Amino acid sequence: MQHHDVAIIGGGIAGLSLASFLAPHRSVAVLEREAANGYHSTGRSAAEFTLRDNAPPVNALARVSHAFMAEPPEGFATVPLLTPRGSLWIGTTGKEDAVERARLAAEDAGVAVVPLTIEEAVRRVPFLDPAYLGAAYFDPDYWDIDVDQLLQGYARSARRAGAVLLSGAELLNARHDGRRWSLETSAGAITADLVVNAAGGWADTVAALCGVKPAGIVPHRRTAVTVELPAGIDAGALPEINEIDDTYYFKPDAGRLLVSPADETPCEPADVQPEELDVAYAAHYLEEATTLTVGRIASSWAGLRSFAADRLPVIGPARDNATFFWLAGQGGFGILTSPAIGQLAAGLIAGLPLPDAFAQEGIDPAVFSPRRLD
Structure with a gap:
């Protein structure tokens, strides 16, 4: 049975951006229920990049993300990720x-x-x-985002760093024995030390399967x-x-x-x-x-x-289980903020220092913590 440090549930933009930033530091598996990554929300987005049209904490994430989008790492994409639109x-x-x-x-x-x-x-x-x-x-200050290039760039960089991306792997059952998670999927079973819930609209469903209190993701x-x-x-x-x-x-x-x-x-x-x-x-x-x-x-x-109820992303360990990590509630801005949110979540999971841009923008991870929902 495969064992990984982190099992990410969901192969959309949230799950793959996290895998891209986390895989150099932890062993990662991404479990996607559909045959292709990004099938639901990611693949159906109008995908514009804007710096202003969301809540202030989200706009700060967008400003951090813009540098990555404008100049992605070498080899990340074969065409520009952003095209000026206005x-x-x-x-x-x-x-x-x-x-x-x-x-x-x-x-x-x-x-x-x-x-x-x-x-x-x-x-x-x-x-x-x-x-x-x-x-x-x-x-x-509006740009079109090449969502496919962005998603595939995350997938390639995650694989290069050793991440395992499993499609057709719907989570069927999950159990934590006090030491690790045992996950039964439609593509087989794996174990992991940490489960990340990046399941988009199914986030509360995944939480229930894992015996974790839902976050009210609608x-x-x-x-x-x-x-x-x-x-x-x-x-x-x-x-x-x-x-x-x-x-x-x-x-x-x-x-x-x-x-x-x-x-x-x-x-x-x-x-x-x-x-x-x-x-x-x-x-x-x-x-x-x-x-x-x-x-x-x-x-x-x-x-x-x-x-979530306050329309801010939910990023951090579950209130009732520290081995279950929320990465959900990104409706309407998940694609444009994915570089910042992926780095933020990877930093919280692996104990990595965040780039200086986060402090410069006044981003406080506690603002996005599931604990605010108590």
């Missing part, structure tokens, strides 16, 4: 004050946002409806569709478009336009599928804000975004 923030008539407050807040934070007239906004996005727009500004369904762009529109030149109250967003995606109604519907962990009503809302918002008519949905899908 974001156009818009509000309809009646939301001018909300747009102005957001713009001023960004300026107060030292961000070089650009206020736009309605005509200037339409020049950036020619199919916006000027009759809909009340106000707009442009934020340059998965939420989010929907996205793609539609064809009008002839003559250069998708590569378009910014992401965000509604000021987060009612919807749309952005270029593989030559089409990705549209999401920004839904967050609590649900059971599952291979979620888009609901017809949410698909209809996506089309409605696009037609309301633009001159486009949605005649056909080219594709649609849904993914899981999982949160």
Whole structure:
């Protein structure tokens, strides 16, 4: 029977980023229930990198992560992980004050946002409806993330450091005998000194299998569709478009336009599928804000975004079992913060010093500890 210092449950971005940073210091196995890593949340993310649109502790993690994303280690990726995109923030008539407050807040934070007239906004996005727009500004600090390159980079670096990545290995049973964990999976049995719960929407399910008190991680369904762009529109030149109250967003995606109604519907962990009503809302918002008519949905899908009650990640040993480590609750920001969260979790597990950037950003690991949930 294989024995490892650490068994990571979940081969999404959380599990593989941790494996990448931890494997040089501990023997690691990653157990993924699906046939491919990143199948659920990671593989269905719109994946933009932003420095500001989350809670302050998460934004600090994003700032630490940006250096890694902008200049990954040599050999980590074959193409850049980040591509400049920018974001156009818009509000309809009646939301001018909300747009102005957001713009001023960004300026107060030292961000070089650009206020736009309605005509200037339409020049950036020619199919916006000027009759809909009340106000707009442009934020340059948005990037597209090449999620596949990022995920595969973590996987390669973990393997190079000796990690074992097991697919089709669903956790079926777990028992701790006071010395080590015995894990029964659909791909066989292994033992480990420490179990890391990086199971995303299934995090509380994994905790229950291990006899650990749940952390209250709730998965939420989010929907996205793609539609064809009008002839003559250069998708590569378009910014992401965000509604000021987060009612919807749309952005270029593989030559089409990705549209999401920004839904967050609590649900059971599952291979979620888009609901017809949410698909209809996506089309409605696009037609309301633009001159486009949605005649056909080219594709649609849904993914899981999982949160703790306070919407901060849960990182650290379980309150009731120090040999069970939480790495969950990263809904909506798990990909963009994965370099920082992977390093933070690896440091906590292996007793490693964190890079100076963590102290410079004022990051306190206790803010993310499961103990805050007591």
